[in-house]
Amino acid sequence: MQHTGFHQDDIVELLDTNDVHAIGAVFAAAHPADIADTLESLTPANRPLVWAQIPDKLKGEVLSELSEGVFKDLATEIDQKQLVDSIKSLDVDDIADLVNDLPEETYEDVLVAIDSDIRDSLGEVLSFPENSAGGLMDLDATAVRDNITLDVVLRFLRLKNELPAQTDSIYLVNRNQRLTGILPIDKLITSPAEDLAGKHIIDNPVIFNSLDHEEDVAKAFADYDLVSAPVVDENNRLIGRITIDDVVDVIREQAEHDIMAAAGLKNEADIFAPVTKTSRNRTLWLGINLITALLGSWVIGIFEGSIQELVALAVLMPIVASMGGNAGTQTLTVVIRGMSMGTISGSNVRNVLIKESLVGVLNGLLWAAVTAIIAAIWFQNLHLGLVIACAMLVNLIMGAIAGVLIPTLLEKVNIDPALAGGVALTTVTDVVGYFSVLGLATLLLL
Amino acid sequence: MQHTGFHQDDIVELLDTNDVHAIGAVFAAAHPADIADTLESLTPANRPLVWAQIPDKLKGEVLSELSEGVFKDLATEIDQKQLVDSIKSLDVDDIADLVNDLPEETYEDVLVAIDSDIRDSLGEVLSFPENSAGGLMDLDATAVRDNITLDVVLRFLRLKNELPAQTDSIYLVNRNQRLTGILPIDKLITSPAEDLAGKHIIDNPVIFNSLDHEEDVAKAFADYDLVSAPVVDENNRLIGRITIDDVVDVIREQAEHDIMAAAGLKNEADIFAPVTKTSRNRTLWLGINLITALLGSWVIGIFEGSIQELVALAVLMPIVASMGGNAGTQTLTVVIRGMSMGTISGSNVRNVLIKESLVGVLNGLLWAAVTAIIAAIWFQNLHLGLVIACAMLVNLIMGAIAGVLIPTLLEKVNIDPALAGGVALTTVTDVVGYFSVLGLATLLLL
Numbered sequence: 001m002q003h004t005g006f007h008q009d010d011i012v013e014l015l016d017t018n019d020v021h022a023i024g025a026v027f028a029a030a031h032p033a034d035i036a037d038t039l040e041s042l043t044p045a046n047r048p049l050v051w052a053q054i055p056d057k058l059k060g061e062v063l064s065e066l067s068e069g070v071f072k073d074l075a076t077e078i079d080q081k082q083l084v085d086s087i088k089s090l091d092v093d094d095i096a097d098l099v100n101d102l103p104e105e106t107y108e109d110v111l112v113a114i115d116s117d118i119r120d121s122l123g124e125v126l127s128f129p130e131n132s133a134g135g136l137m138d139l140d141a142t143a144v145r146d147n148i149t150l151d152v153v154l155r156f157l158r159l160k161n162e163l164p165a166q167t168d169s170i171y172l173v174n175r176n177q178r179l180t181g182i183l184p185i186d187k188l189i190t191s192p193a194e195d196l197a198g199k200h201i202i203d204n205p206v207i208f209n210s211l212d213h214e215e216d217v218a219k220a221f222a223d224y225d226l227v228s229a230p231v232v233d234e235n236n237r238l239i240g241r242i243t244i245d246d247v248v249d250v251i252r253e254q255a256e257h258d259i260m261a262a263a264g265l266k267n268e269a270d271i272f273a274p275v276t277k278t279s280r281n282r283t284l285w286l287g288i289n290l291i292t293a294l295l296g297s298w299v300i301g302i303f304e305g306s307i308q309e310l311v312a313l314a315v316l317m318p319i320v321a322s323m324g325g326n327a328g329t330q331t332l333t334v335v336i337r338g339m340s341m342g343t344i345s346g347s348n349v350r351n352v353l354i355k356e357s358l359v360g361v362l363n364g365l366l367w368a369a370v371t372a373i374i375a376a377i378w379f380q381n382l383h384l385g386l387v388i389a390c391a392m393l394v395n396l397i398m399g400a401i402a403g404v405l406i407p408t409l410l411e412k413v414n415i416d417p418a419l420a421g422g423v424a425l426t427t428v429t430d431v432v433g434y435f436s437v438l439g440l441a442t443l444l445l446l
Numbered sequence: 447m448q449h450t451g452f453h454q455d456d457i458v459e460l461l462d463t464n465d466v467h468a469i470g471a472v473f474a475a476a477h478p479a480d481i482a483d484t485l486e487s488l489t490p491a492n493r494p495l496v497w498a499q500i501p502d503k504l505k506g507e508v509l510s511e512l513s514e515g516v517f518k519d520l521a522t523e524i525d526q527k528q529l530v531d532s533i534k535s536l537d538v539d540d541i542a543d544l545v546n547d548l549p550e551e552t553y554e555d556v557l558v559a560i561d562s563d564i565r566d567s568l569g570e571v572l573s574f575p576e577n578s579a580g581g582l583m584d585l586d587a588t589a590v591r592d593n594i595t596l597d598v599v600l601r602f603l604r605l606k607n608e609l610p611a612q613t614d615s616i617y618l619v620n621r622n623q624r625l626t627g628i629l630p631i632d633k634l635i636t637s638p639a640e641d642l643a644g645k646h647i648i649d650n651p652v653i654f655n656s657l658d659h660e661e662d663v664a665k666a667f668a669d670y671d672l673v674s675a676p677v678v679d680e681n682n683r684l685i686g687r688i689t690i691d692d693v694v695d696v697i698r699e700q701a702e703h704d705i706m707a708a709a710g711l712k713n714e715a716d717i718f719a720p721v722t723k724t725s726r727n728r729t730l731w732l733g734i735n736l737i738t739a740l741l742g743s744w745v746i747g748i749f750e751g752s753i754q755e756l757v758a759l760a761v762l763m764p765i766v767a768s769m770g771g772n773a774g775t776q777t778l779t780v781v782i783r784g785m786s787m788g789t790i791s792g793s794n795v796r797n798v799l800i801k802e803s804l805v806g807v808l809n810g811l812l813w814a815a816v817t818a819i820i821a822a823i824w825f826q827n828l829h830l831g832l833v834i835a836c837a838m839l840v841n842l843i844m845g846a847i848a849g850v851l852i853p854t855l856l857e858k859v860n861i862d863p864a865l866a867g868g869v870a871l872t873t874v875t876d877v878v879g880y881f882s883v884l885g886l887a888t889l890l891l892l
Contacts (some may be wrong), residue, residue: 002653033669163632174523186609223479225691243672314760362725388833
């Protein structure tokens with residue numbers, strides 16, 4: 001890639017040699033996103049020092065590129081006057097993203113510092129839920145009246161002298177500000193200048209309502225290859241536009257959410273958050289896990305007598321639980337993905353359930369046979385091998401069924417399957433795994 | 447959202463009532479991405495039937511929107527002549543994405559069917575690795591000579607009558623086709639027409655080399671809010687451009703890869719792939735898991751005598767293993783994310799290790815205490831409670847250390863941490879968990 005940037009390790013090195021002014025020189029030519037990455041990779045103690053070296057005109061942009069956790073932390077550590085000045089310089093939608101994470105007093109200071117018309121716009125943006133089209137939109141939509149010629153549009157744009165980033169189309173509105181069409185910039189350039197603007201609008205355009213969910217916005221951008229799209233209010237009045245750069249952030253955040261949720265993590269964007277805060281963040285999840293583990297132990301406890309008679313059961317039972325958990329997690333992962341991509345829905349869950357169960361049977365038979373042989377040889381006990389094999393088959397089928405049904409049920413009761421699916425599944429496969437090994441052994445061997 | 451679409455369930459309903467012509471009518475006004483989603487949600491048996499109802503002019507686009515697995519399957523089931531015609535109508539880069547997944551003979555037919563200049567371009571695109579900038583690029587970059595005025599550029603574009611999608615800038619080249627600058631469309635529109643094009647080029651533009659990795663391309667697009675960027679060869683000659691819509695696909699595929707890899711899944715894009723194929727796909731992973739589970743069992747086996755003396759150990763040991771695994775997975779997830787975001791690198795791994803270990807100590811102390819009380823009361827054995835507490839603390843600290851070191855080491859030996867990290871971690875926490883419970887008990891209690 002050809003692009004003048006810098007390496008984070010350069011900054012660490014300059015920090016080590018205490019050459020803070022050289023850091024400023026590096027930052028002067030850098031992109032705010034790269035500076036933000038660097039701040040995030042530093043320990044909290046070093047961040048204010050490095051922050052002070054960022055050129056003033058970049059400070060605002062750097063703030064908007066920071067992850068929420070790091071921004072919150074930094075915002076309490078640095079000069080508040082400078083913080084307000086940096087935020088003041090941003091676009092309204094960027095200000096809106098930051099103000100809720102500010103210390104109360106600084107929030108007030110920002111409101112005082114910005115112009116009154118920006119304050120009004122800010123109020124409007126903040127009135128929408130953060131994960132809605134309204135919360136995601138910029139207010140810099142370029143709109144012209146729909147009854148003018150392309151030539152007039154071009155002259156109007158030339159007067160503006162520059163267009164907002166990611167402007168791939170101009171919005172046409174009537175005199176009541178109602179959106180009447182979308183004029184792509186390339187049509188504007190390549191069509192005869194005397195044509196009416198309305199002649200070249202897009203067929204069947206994608207237009208968002210202010211309360212559309214950001215996930216639907218992201219799917220539409222990805223499916224329809226959009227660069228920008230207008231947002232309208234309930235009266236079809238143009239109130240803003242959504243651009244692909246913000247949608248890319250949404251897509252990345254969603255992916256991160258799914259990955260983090262599976263481990264019970266949230267708000268962990270700052271790898272160097274204080275230890276006590278991180279512990280607190282994670283501990284509830286461990287508590288939930290303890291309860292589910294106790295459930296498994298309770299099942300084992302029922303069969304204490306059987307274990308005492310045949311200790312091999314204690315040696316082998318974790319294998320059955322673990323294999324069921326792994327096979328089930330495979331099914332669960334495929335089903336959650338299918339649900340979020342829209343390929344699995346009410347109408348075909350039954351087909352998925354049948355297919356996954358059959359996969360469970362096939363893999364169950366294979367690995368049950370292998371495990372049976374190992375167990376029979378290890379403990380010189382053919383019947384023990386057969387019991388383990390049966391239990392394994394039962395648990396892999398159970399894992400498949402649970403892997404399909406758990407996310408389907410969780411979605412019905414509005415619990416995020418990415419968050420709760422894994423723990424629910426392994427609870428089932430642990431309990432069924434222990435129960436089938438110990439129960440079958442008690443019934444058939446002892 | 448305002449956009450004329452259709453619901454997948456409508457298609458299923460029409461299929462059930464055997465009204466296939468109505469399906470064609472629905473598709474005629476639909477977007478290829480929506481049609482592709484519908485095909486993916488159907489069972490393989492129904493796909494060729496529905497495929498036949500897609501209007502011919504959309505068939506090619508629908509094929510490029512299908513996931514690899516579904517495309518491969520469908521490609522063997524439908525009329526090959528029609529398949530070739532559909533692919534023939536696509537852009538070169540889209541053809542390149544599909545041909546490798548075609549049956550051998552049909553591949554040859556496509557090569558014969560396309561024009562010879564398209565065949566040459568196809569050869570060029572296919573010469574780059576699929577996950578490189580060259581493999582990702584389109585060949586439709588709009589380029590003009592760098593010594594002309596904006597007015598001439600505008601007249602040139604007007605002659606072309608339309609611009610390729612996602613064209614937010616025009617590339618300036620010298621007479622050797624070497625890239626000399628990037629002219630944003632908005633500058634073209636808003637600047638004085640008599641200015642030289644070269645006067646309005648971007649400072650410090652992002653330019654990709656053909657062999658740049660697609661992950662770096664994706665990060666640059668996300669960080670620098672790009673809509674399109676040029677790709678050059680080793681002589682700085684313009685050979686293509688990358689557009690945000692393809693980058694969005696890369697970002698989504700990467701996220702999916704990470705989520706799927708954690709469960710040992712790959713090539714599972716088709717939820718209705720044949721049962722035997724899916725089983726085969728997943729079975730290796732289960733085999734690896736069996737080996738790691740046997741390792742845990744082997745540790746338990748060492749202490750058979752201790753378990754026989756105190757069966758409560760068999761009841762409680764899974765709790766310690768499970769808690770260590772969960773705490774370790776939290777650390778692992780945070781570290782893998784930090785590594786892929788670039789916030790964790792060689793220079794600060796030590797800081798992360800210290801922090802995560804301290805989190806392990808804090809949460810270890812808390813949950814060790816809780817578990818000790820439960821165990822002591824359950825089995826009326828205070829010393830047993832203390833042993834479990836010590837083992838739990840050891841395993842949570844071990845989980846934290848392994849959660850940091852495993853992905854760091856895997857990355858060093860070029861193994862994908864998203865794929866192998868989880869299974870390696872739980873092997874460590876299982877072995878350490880069982881060993882610490884049973885070892886400490888044997889030492890202190892028996």
